[in-house]
Each structure stands twice: as C-alpha cells, then as structure tokens.
Amino acid sequence: METRELVIIGGGSAGMAAAISAYDQGIRDILILERGPFLGGILNQCIHNGFGLTYFKEELTGPEFLTRFVNETKKRGIEYKLNCNVTSLSRDKVVSYISQEGAKQIQAKAIIMATGCYERNAGAIGIPGERPAGVITAGQAQLYLNEYGYLVGKKVFILGSGDIGLIMARRMTLEGAKVLGVAEIMPYSNGLNRNIQQCLIDFDIPLYLSHTVSKIIGKGKLEAIEISKVDEKMRPIPGTERRFECDTLMLSIGLIPNNDLLDNIGVSVSSTRGSKVNEHMETEIPGVFSCGNVLHVHDLVDYVVEEGKVAGLGAAKYLQGQLPTHENVLYTKAGEGIGYVVPSCIDLANAEDKVQLKFRVRKPRKDVYVEYRLGDKVLRRMLKPAIIPSEMEIISLDKKLLEGEGELTVSLVEKEAK
Numbered sequence: 001m002e003t004r005e006l007v008i009i010g011g012g013s014a015g016m017a018a019a020i021s022a023y024d025q026g027i028r029d030i031l032i033l034e035r036g037p038f039l040g041g042i043l044n045q046c047i048h049n050g051f052g053l054t055y056f057k058e059e060l061t062g063p064e065f066l067t068r069f070v071n072e073t074k075k076r077g078i079e080y081k082l083n084c085n086v087t088s089l090s091r092d093k094v095v096s097y098i099s100q101e102g103a104k105q106i107q108a109k110a111i112i113m114a115t116g117c118y119e120r121n122a123g124a125i126g127i128p129g130e131r132p133a134g135v136i137t138a139g140q141a142q143l144y145l146n147e148y149g150y151l152v153g154k155k156v157f158i159l160g161s162g163d164i165g166l167i168m169a170r171r172m173t174l175e176g177a178k179v180l181g182v183a184e185i186m187p188y189s190n191g192l193n194r195n196i197q198q199c200l201i202d203f204d205i206p207l208y209l210s211h212t213v214s215k216i217i218g219k220g221k222l223e224a225i226e227i228s229k230v231d232e233k234m235r236p237i238p239g240t241e242r243r244f245e246c247d248t249l250m251l252s253i254g255l256i257p258n259n260d261l262l263d264n265i266g267v268s269v270s271s272t273r274g275s276k277v278n279e280h281m282e283t284e285i286p287g288v289f290s291c292g293n294v295l296h297v298h299d300l301v302d303y304v305v306e307e308g309k310v311a312g313l314g315a316a317k318y319l320q321g322q323l324p325t326h327e328n329v330l331y332t333k334a335g336e337g338i339g340y341v342v343p344s345c346i347d348l349a350n351a352e353d354k355v356q357l358k359f360r361v362r363k364p365r366k367d368v369y370v371e372y373r374l375g376d377k378v379l380r381r382m383l384k385p386a387i388i389p390s391e392m393e394i395i396s397l398d399k400k401l402l403e404g405e406g407e408l409t410v411s412l413v414e415k416e417a418k
C-alpha cells in the first residue's frame, strides 16, 4: 500500500490552507485528495464579492480568493489529485478512495479532514403537498447558474434566509428572474446583516419573518406555493395562508458538516455535528485533524483558512513528534444561550499562550454579557450591545487564566443579573 506523511481530504479553502501551513512548517510529503474537478471547493461557484475582507484586507470574489490559495499550493509543489472521492477511513489512518485509477488505499501518518458541508434539502423538513420538479436547494441553483449557465426558474420563492438564499435572491434577480419573497420561520433572519441589506432590501424583495411554506402545489412541475405565519411553536397558523404562483421554490434552510467519514469510524461528535477537537483541531484520534465547514459551518471563508492553518500546523507538529498525547485536558462547555463552542477541549500542556474559542449564540440578544467561567470562577465578562446567531464570535483567552478546576463555560448573562 502507498504510504504518505500527510493526506488532506478536500481541496477547498480549508484543505489548501492546511496544506500550505503544514508545508511551511517543514512537511514535504503531502497529498490533497479532492472529489471535484478543481481545487477551491464551494468558492468556485461563489462569483459574488465579499470574500477576503478580514484575511487579505481587500474585497474579492470567491474565485479570486481561491486562486490565491491555488497559486500558493502550486508554488510549493504540493501534490493534489482531482476527481478523487474518499469513500472511507480507518482509525489507523488508512484512506480509501476511488478515482479514474480505480479503487486505492493509502496508509497516512496524519490526516486532515476538510470536506466542507452540505445543504439541508426538502426531505429534511417534510413540507405538505405535492412533490413536483422545481424545488431545489439554493447552493444547487447557484452551481447550475454560476458554473453551468442554467437559470433554474423565472418566478422564484425562497424558503429560509440563510446567506446562500439571500445571495441567490440577488443573483436570480440580476439574471432576470422575479424573486417574489423570502420566508423565514424564525422571527429574525439567519443571514448576515450585510446580505439582508445588499441582497433583499436593495432589490425590494420582501422578507416574511415568522413564516414558512405550508403547501407545495403542482402536478409534475411546481405551480404555486402557500406560505403561512407560524405560532411560537413554529406551527403554521390556519387562516394566514398566502399563495404565490411560482415555478421554483429555492431552499436555504441550513448547512450540515459533511462529517460522515469520521462519523463512520465513531469519532465523537460535538453539537455542531462536526467532530470534537482540541485547540490544534485534532480529534480524539491522535494525528487526525478536522477544519473548516466539516467542523462547524462558518459564515466567512477568512476564518475557514485561519482554522485550516491551525490544523496544518497541528498536523506538522504531530508528524514532527511535538504534539504528545493529551494529558492535562480542559473541557469547554456551551452554557446558557450558547449553541456551541469550538474547540471541545484544550490540551493545556501543548497549547499556545493564547487560546482561541469560537462560538455562536442560539438566538439574537441585546445588551448581554458574554461570560467565560472556569468551574465557578468568572474569568471574564464582556458586554455585547447586540449578538446574533448568524455571526460567529471569536475570543482569545490567556492560557495562564485557564489553570484551575472545572470546565471552561461560555454563557450569556443578563445585564441586570451581573
């Protein structure tokens, strides 16, 4: 069997950033396995701008952003294989894949998972009514339009106000389709504020908050949909139905880490549905790392590449024998009002002086403290005038603060309760 020092699964932004950082740390035997025909992952279809503001301090389109990483990957001579689908992993790091060469296996010394995420589809929410053609996820519609040149419909309704749906509302409008509206079951949008402004408000596209699609109508091809207001339990309220004649229902109802390869070998999963990792992005299997959207869904690619670099550095240290097995591990916990915290644990013996935590709140809140606690001891409280689930929060804590007993909990605390 072929052997490799480092195999990276997925050649999107996270995978390329990880490869570049492992190379710069001295690892030379690196192979990226990518299922698609190009490096770059989802960014190939994101032809809008807004990428790179944090990382490059300039505004780029998705393809411009990814090209910089492709160039850096090629400059270093990092090897990659395209059209190469990884089908399974084993806990002792055998990677099985299928490509035009046939079915192959590689024994890796370290592995980085960077397989991105997938979209929730119609099957996940079971909308009542017929099952005609014309119901499509927003990312799939984006792929058809931006990579293959097909406009999937002319009269479009969008369910879910995630960023992909918002971006597609604008994109379909610019291509001559009529976007009738966006229904969002929550009383707030799930997209970034800048996308609400630039993709809906600027194009007079109505956003129906606390609404869902309650019926799909059409024999063979979609003819219309009905939306209804929802109650506090998110059930459609009878008598509030509104009908929209349309040929396309686009779904933007969430992204899920594409973590099956690690799931299938029983690697512990966190509430993000990605694997549990420490601050090096290392899973519970020493030498197996995970980063980018397969770990937790990011809103900005800039943070994806930062995380890929951390995973690449971790893998390099592991291969160079500088990442001994975890001993003094501190666990993190999502407390009141917090959806998740990454990493799930911090390997204090091997951690850098500053430890970074990423988290999201469960619902929008105003004037709350974000509190960091170690056991019963409050380490830090920060007042947030506004905090929303669609924007990932990042904080760095001094490692020195983390010596002590108990879990490291992130919670929201009401201003008065302080």
Ligand SMILES: Cc1cc2nc3c(=O)[nH]c(=O)nc-3n(C[C@H](O)[C@H](O)[C@H](O)COP(=O)(O)OP(=O)(O)OC[C@H]3O[C@@H](n4cnc5c(N)ncnc54)[C@H](O)[C@@H]3O)c2cc1C
Pocket: 009, 010, 011, 012, 013, 014, 015, 033, 034, 035, 036, 040, 041, 042, 043, 046, 049, 050, 051, 052, 084, 085, 086, 087, 114, 115, 116, 117, 139, 142, 163, 164, 167, 258, 291, 292, 293, 294, 298, 299, 300, 301, 302, 304
């Ligand atoms: C529509 C859309 C709009 C966005 N807009 C913005 C924006 O305006 N600004 C911004 O900063 N960010 C934006 N983002 C977010 C950002 O682009 C992504 O978070 C980031 O690119 C994800 O990188 P990744 O490497 O984790 O995943 P991906 O880019 O999805 O890469 C994963 C790669 O893994 C490969 N793969 C998966 N499974 C396998 C397998 N079994 N074997 C081999 N290969 C496999 C896939 O083919 C893919 O190439 C947007 C994302 C989307 C989807």
